[in-house]
Amino acid sequence: MRIILIALISCFSSLAFADNSTLLDAMNKFNRLMSDETLRQQAYEAGQDRIRFCGHCHGENGNSKRDYIPNLASQNPVYLFRQFEKFANGERKDYVMSELAKVLTLDDRINIAIYYSQQQVEPKPSVNAELEQQGAQLYNKVCFSCHGRSGQGMEEMPRLAGQPASYIKHSLNLFRNNDPSRANSPMMGIASMLSDKDIEAVAAYLQQLD
Numbered sequence: 001m002r003i004i005l006i007a008l009i010s011c012f013s014s015l016a017f018a019d020n021s022t023l024l025d026a027m028n029k030f031n032r033l034m035s036d037e038t039l040r041q042q043a044y045e046a047g048q049d050r051i052r053f054c055g056h057c058h059g060e061n062g063n064s065k066r067d068y069i070p071n072l073a074s075q076n077p078v079y080l081f082r083q084f085e086k087f088a089n090g091e092r093k094d095y096v097m098s099e100l101a102k103v104l105t106l107d108d109r110i111n112i113a114i115y116y117s118q119q120q121v122e123p124k125p126s127v128n129a130e131l132e133q134q135g136a137q138l139y140n141k142v143c144f145s146c147h148g149r150s151g152q153g154m155e156e157m158p159r160l161a162g163q164p165a166s167y168i169k170h171s172l173n174l175f176r177n178n179d180p181s182r183a184n185s186p187m188m189g190i191a192s193m194l195s196d197k198d199i200e201a202v203a204a205y206l207q208q209l210d
C-alpha cells in the first residue's frame with residue numbers, strides 16, 4: 001500500500017494540473033493517508049462502498065463481467081486515477097464512462113483506484129498455444145519496454161496481463177484507427193504498425209498471462 005501511495009504522489013507531482021489547488025488537495029490527502037493506517041484502510045473501504053454500481057460491469061472484485069469491458073483488478077492505481085480524469089475532461093471518450101467520471105469527486109477517484117488496484121486479476125485459461133507463442137514474440141519485441149516484461153505495466157503504463165482479448169483487440173483497433181475517443185496516446189504510432197494477425201496473437205497471449 002505504501003509503494004502505491006508513493007507512486008500516486010510522484011505521479012501527481014509530475015502532472016500538469018490545470019488547477020494548482022486540485023494538486024495541493026490531492027497531495028495533502030495522500031500525505032494524510034500515508035501517515036495513518038486507519039485512514040488508509042478507510043480509503044479502501046470507502047472505495048469498496050463507492051464501486052457497487054461499477055461492479056455491474058467491472059465486477060465487485062475488478063474482474064469484468066463481459067469480455068469487451070476491461071478488468072480493473074490489479075491495475076496500476078495511478079493509471080486508474082488518470083483515466084477518470086481523462087474521461088471527465090473529454091480526452092478519452094466512452095458513452096457510459098464519460099458521464100460517470102464527471103460525478104466522481106477527487107476522494108472517490110482516489111478511493112476507487114486504491115480499492116480496485118488491491119483486487120486480484122483472474123487471467124483466462126490458455127486456448128491456442130501456437131497463437132499465444134506468436135503473440136509472446138511480438139510482445140517481447142515491441143511492447144515490453146513500456147508495459148513490462150510480464151505485462152504488469154507501471155504507474156501510467158497500464159497493466160495488460162489478464163485483460164480479456166476482446167478488450168485488448170478493441171483498444172488496439174481504436175489506436176490503430178486514430179480514433180478520437182483515445183486521442184493523444186503514444187499507442188497510435190505503435191498500433192499503426194500492427195496487422196490484424198498481430199493484434200489477434202498479442203491479445204490471445206495477454207489474456208492468459210498471470
Ligand code: HEC
Pocket residue numbers: 050051053054055056057058068069070071072080083084093094096097100112158170
Ligand atoms: C455499463 C458498464 C460500465 C459501468 C457501469 C462502468 N464501466 Fe467503467 N468501463 C466500461 C467500458 C465498456 C470501458 C472501456 C471503455 C473504452 O473502450 O475506452 C470502461 C473503462 C473503465 C476504465 C478504464 C480502464 C482501462 O483499462 O483503461 C476505468 C478506470 C473504469 N471504467 C472505471 C469505472 C468505475 C470506477 C465505474 C463506477 C463508477 C465504472 N467504470 C462503471 C463499462 C462500464
Ligand code: HEC
Pocket residue numbers: 070138139142143144145146147156157158159160167168171172182184185186187190194202
Ligand atoms: C512507448 C511506450 C509503449 C509501448 C512500446 C507500447 N505501449 Fe501500449 N500503452 C502505452 C501507454 C502510455 C498506454 C496508456 C494510453 C492511454 O492512457 O491512452 C498504453 C495503452 C495500451 C492499451 C490499452 C490498455 C487499457 O487498459 O485500456 C493496450 C491494449 C496496449 N497499450 C497494448 C500495447 C501492445 C500490444 C504493445 C506492443 C505491440 C504496446 N502497447 C506497446 C505505452 C506503450
